Amino acid sequence: MSVKHAISRGLELGRSVFQLGLLKPAARVAAKFRGERLRVGQPARTVQPQTFLPSRYRYYRMSLSGLAAQLQSRGFRRLLGSGSPRNRGVFLALGLGLGLIEQQLEDDRKSSATCQEIQALFRKKKFQSPQKPFTLGYKLEDYVIGKQIGKGCNAAVYEAAAFAAPQDDGKCSLVELDSSGSVEWQEARAVRSCSIASYPLAVKMMWNIGAGSSSEAILSSMSQELVPTGPQAVKQENAVVPLNGHFGCVPKRVTAHPNVIRVHRAFTAEVPLLPGAREEYPDVLPARLNPAGLGNNRTLFLVMKNYPCTLRQYLEVTVPSRRQGALMVLQLLEGVDHLCKQGVAHRDLKSDNVLLEFDSGGCPRLVITDFGCCLAERDCGLQLPFTSHWVNRGGNGCLMAPEVATAVPGPGVVIDYSKADAWAVGAMAYEVFGRPNPFYSTGSEGLESRRYQETQLPLLPAGVPADTQLVVRLLLRRSPSKRPSARVAADILHLSLWGGQALANQDQASMKKIADWLLCQSAAVLLRGGGPGRSSVEAELQRCFLANLGLEDLRMAAGFLLFGREQQNRGIAAN
Template identity: 70%
Template sequence: MSVKHALSRGLELARSVFQLGLFKPAGRVAAKFRGERLRVSRPTRTVQPQTFLPGRYRFFRLSLSGLAAQLQSGAFRRVVGGGSPRNRAVFLAFGVGLTLIEQQLEEDRTSVAVCQKIQAVFTKKSFQSPLKPFTSGYRLEDYVTGKQIGKGCSAAVYEAAAPFAAPAEREKCSLVDLNQKETGNKKAGPFPATPSFPLAMKMMWNIGASSSSDAILRSMSMELVPACPRALSKEQEEIALDGHFGTAPKRLTAHPNVITVYRAFTGEVPLLPGAQEEYPDVLPARLNPLGLGRNRTLFLVMKNYPYTLRQYLKECEPNLMQASLMLLQLLEGVDHLCRQGIAHRDLKSDNVLVEYDSTGCPRLVITDFGCCLAEDLGLKLPFESSSIYRGGNSCLMAPEVVTAVPGRGVTIDYSKADVWAVGAIAYELFGQPNPFYSSQGLESRRYQERQLPPLPPAVPADVQLVVKLLLHRNTRKRPSARVAANMLHISLWGKRVLASLDRARMDKMMDWLLCQSAVVLLKSRGTSGSSVETELQRSFLANIELEDVRTAVSFLMYGQEQWHALLMHYPEL
C-alpha cells in the first residue's frame, strides 16, 4: 500500500498539469515516453534487477533512486533546452514519484528492522508456569480430589491437589486463595488439615471408545492440544503418536491467555462426589448398572481457575478499562492459536476461565479444546460432505462457517472464525446480552451489520470500532486477531501518537514502539508478579509486524474520520 500511495502522489502532479490544458495529445507523450532518451531497456541476462524493487518495476536496469535522478535531470535539461511543457511535467512528476517510492522503501526497511529487533528482545523470555515444575503425577492415585467445580457435555471437573504441585507464588488477589474451604477429605499424608486445591482435574466421559489407553488417546486427542511437553508419560506419548490418523494433533506452546494441561493420563473411572446425581448415565456398569460408560477414561490436570467468564460476569461488573483488557486478552489468545494453525471452533463465555492478577485485574484463559481444528492442513478444512464436523456452539459459529455448503473442492476457512466469536462475547464483557444468544436475537447465518445492537455509549469509540469490525460478515473486511489486538493496544497506550500519525509514514510509530519497549522492560524488572497489563504489552511487542501495525493504524484513522463525521451530523452524541 505504501508503494501505491507514494506513486499516486507523484502521478497526481502530472494529472493536474494535464487538466490545465498544457499538454499535447497523449499519443505523442506515450511515444516519447518509450523513446531512447529514457535509456530504459529490458534487463539482459548479465544485469540483475535490484532485489528491493517491486515486481512491476523490475524491467528497469537502474535502481529507483538512480532512475528518479535521471528523470528529474532530464526534466531540467528540457527546461534549459526549450522542451515542451508536457515533456517537462511528465519527467518531473514521474521522477518525483519514483523518489518518493525509494524514500518510502528505505523507511519501510528501517521500520522492519526496528520491529525485528523488538521481537528478538521480547520473544526470549518464555511464559512462566504459575506452578512449580513437577516430575510425577501420571496416576489418579497421586491426587486428592475435592468438590465438583464444573460439568459440561463431555466431562466433569473437580478440584485437585498434590504434594508435588504447590503454587510457585501466592497472589493476594487470587480467587483460588479466596475460595479455599474445608473439605471432608481426611486422607492422611503430607496435606494440610485445610488443603488448598491449586489444580483442577477434568474427567472425560468415555462412551464410544474402548477401555484401552490407545483407543482413549486417539478418540480424545484434541484435548491434548494445549498439553505441555511433559504432560504424557513416555509410554503414553508413544501411544498417542502412533495413531490411525498418521500423526498426533498439533501442540500449543505456552501462552498466558491459553490453558496449559500439565498432566494427561488414563485410569479407571472413580465414584466422585455428585457422580450418581449429576451424570449417572455415563458411569461404567460397575458403578451404575444402567450406565453406558467404559471402565477407563482420560484425565487432564491443569490449574484451578475459580470462575468461568459467564460466572464471573454474573457476579462482577468490570469497569471499562478492565473490560477492554479482557477483550484484548481474548484477541491475544486467539492470535496465538492462529499463528500455530489451530482454530478453537467453540469459543463462548463458558469456555473462558477467569482469575485475578496481583493488581486485581481479571486474567482470562481459553480452555476446552475438544472441538478444535488442529490438523496439518492448517486453518482450512475440506468440506466435501455434510457429515464433516464444522465445530461446536452453533449460536457463535461465524457466518462463513455456518453458511458453507458442502461440495467437491469446497473448503471452510477458519482463520477469522474465532475472532468473530470474540466480537460476540465482547457484548457480554461490556454488560450487554450476547445478541446471538437470546430467542429473539440475531442468527449468524442471515444477520446484517446494521442489525447489531449498539454498545453502551460510555464504551470508547475505538473499542466500538473493533467490535463492529470483528462482527463483519465479509471476511475480507474483518481484521485478523493480530490486527484487532494491535488496534486496541494503540488505542489504550498510544492515543497521543495516533493523533499525529500519517498512514504512509510510520517513523513516529517506531519511536513510540521503542519507548514502549523500554517501559515494559522496566516494568518487568520492577515488579515481582506479572500483571495482565504487562503480559499484554509483552505479547504485543513480541508479535509486532510492520504491515499489521500499519493496517491497524489505517483502521483506526478511518474510524476516527467516520466518528467525527457522525458527530458533525449529530452533535448530541
C-alpha cells in the same frame, strides 16, 4: 492530465527534490543528470540482472531509486530541451513520485528492522507458568480429588491436590455462583480462593462412551484435548503412541501463553466413582459403577491449574469497568492470535470455555480452555476441506462465524478458520460490557450469524470507549476479507490503550514516530514492567504486543484507528 496538474503533482512531492542531489557536490549532480544511480544513506537492495532478459526489460534490472533517477534526469532534459510541455511535466512528476516512494520504502525498512529487533528481544523471554512444576502425577492415585467445580457435555472437572491431603476446613468448600445474587461476589471469591489454596489443581475427566478402553484408542480419539499440553504432560512410554486425530494426523501442540490454558498432565486411568457422579452423569459411567451406564472402564484425565470461575460465572454477578472490559477483550484476542499463528482454530469459543482469575491488582486474567472441538491438523492448518455434511465444522452454533455457518459442502470447498475465532470474540464482547449477547437472544432482538446484517448489531453501552466499539464492529463484519485478524484487532486496542492521542492520530503511512514510541515502550516494559501502577495483566499484554510486532499489522491497525476517529468526528460535526 493537464500540464499544470502534472507539474503541481510533482511539486507536491517536494521532499524528493533533495534526492536530486541539488545540495550535493557537483560531481554527484552531474551523475544524477547522466542518469547514473545515486544512493543516499544505506545502499538499497537491487535486483540483479539476468542474462536471459531481453533489452526491453532493462528497467526491471535496477532498483526503484535508479529508475527514479533516470526519469528525473529525462524530465529535466526535456524541460531544458525539446518536447511537449505535457510530456515534460509527466516525466518530472513521475520521477519525483518514484523518488518519494523510494524514500518511504527506506523509512519502512528502518521501521521494519526496529520491529524485528524488539520482537526478537521479547520473544526470548518465554512465558513461564506460575504453577510450580512437579515431576510425577501420571497416575490418578497421585491426586486428592475434591468437589466438582464444572461439568460440560463431554467431561466433568474436579478440584484436586497433588500428593498431600487438603486441609479439611468447612470454610474452604466450594460456593457455586448463581444468578440469583444470594451469594455476594466478594464473599464467594474469598471462599473460592480458600478452596484453591487447598486444591491448586483441577482434574478434568473425559466421558468415554465409544472410544474403547485401551490407552491407544483413548489417546487417539481424544487427541484434540492434548493440544494445550506441555512437553512433559504425557509419560514417555505413552508419548510414542500414534495419536490419530480426526483426519488421521497427529494434532499440533501450542506453546505456552498467558491467555491459553496449560495442561500439565494427561494420562488414562479407570473411571472412579467421584462425588456426584451417580446424580450428575449416571449414563456415562461404566457398567461396573452403574449397570445402566454406557461408558467404558477407562478414560482420559487432564490435570491443569484450578481457576476461581468461568467468564460466564463472573459476568453473571458483576460488570467490569470499561478499562477492564477492554483489557479482557484484548486478552481474548491475544490468545486467539497465539492459536492462529500456530495453525490452531478453537471453534468453540464462548464464555463457558474461558476461565478467569485475578492478578495482584484485582484485574481479571482470562485463559482459553476446552479444546475438544478445535481444528489442529498438521496437514490442513486453518483450511478445512468441507466435502460433505459429515465433516465437523465446529462446536457452538450460535457463535459460528458467517463464513463457517453458511458454508455449503462440495468438491473443492474449503472453510477458512483464520478469522472465525476473532468473530466469536466480537460477539462475546457484548457480554463483557454488560449487554446480552445478540447471537444468543431469541425473538425479534436475536440475530443469526447466517443472515444478520451489520446494521442490525445493537449498540454497546455509551460508556464503552469509541476505539473499543470500533474493534467490536470490525470483528463482526460478515465478510472475512473486510474483517481484521485477531492480531490487527489486538494492535488497535494496544495503540488505543497505550499509544496516546498523538500516536493514534498519526498518518497511516508515517511509521517513524510509531517506531520511536515502540522503542520507548520497550524500555519501559523492560525496566519497570510496563510502568508504575500497572497490573501484571497489563504488563503481560504489553509483552505480548512487543513480542508480536509486525510493520504491516501496525500500519493496518493505525489505519483502522484513524478511519474510525475520522468517522466519529464527522458524526459529531453532523450532530
